[in-house]
Amino acid sequence: MKKIEAIIRPEAFQTLRHQLDQVGVKGLTVSEVAGCGQQKGKEGIFRGTRYEIKLYPKVKVEMVVDDHEIDPIVEIIMDTCTTNETGDGKIFVTAVEEVYRIRTAEKGKAALI
């Protein structure tokens, strides 16, 4: 099992969610976050004082899925979340050791879906 963590433009989320639903991805966690990439954002001015790092609003979508689902899901994220402009976001994939469904005490893949 792996966790896909996609940090995307907020305006891309509804389309992404629809596309994920089409391929049967049901469980996900979404957070409104703020961040910056390699450009570190633009310089801003607050009450006459310059500040260096501006944070941009992003949406973080987390999904824990079976290994074989990684490639198609990453492809969907790439297709739906790109504008070809800087700031489209990032996708992180990490290993997940265990999953438990609290209600039934199932674990592993049985607890995923």
Ligand SMILES: Nc1ncnc2c1ncn2[C@@H]1O[C@H](COP(=O)(O)OP(=O)(O)OP(=O)(O)O)[C@@H](O)[C@H]1O
């Ligand atoms: N290395 C990182 N670690 C954690 N979060 C990151 C990292 N890089 C980017 N992010 C998150 O992803 C968001 C979007 O990043 P962004 O798309 O600007 O990345 P980038 O590497 O600068 O690529 P681009 O050239 O397309 O702008 C950031 O606002 C931040 O929340």
Ligand SMILES: [Mg+2]
């Ligand atoms: Mg950037």
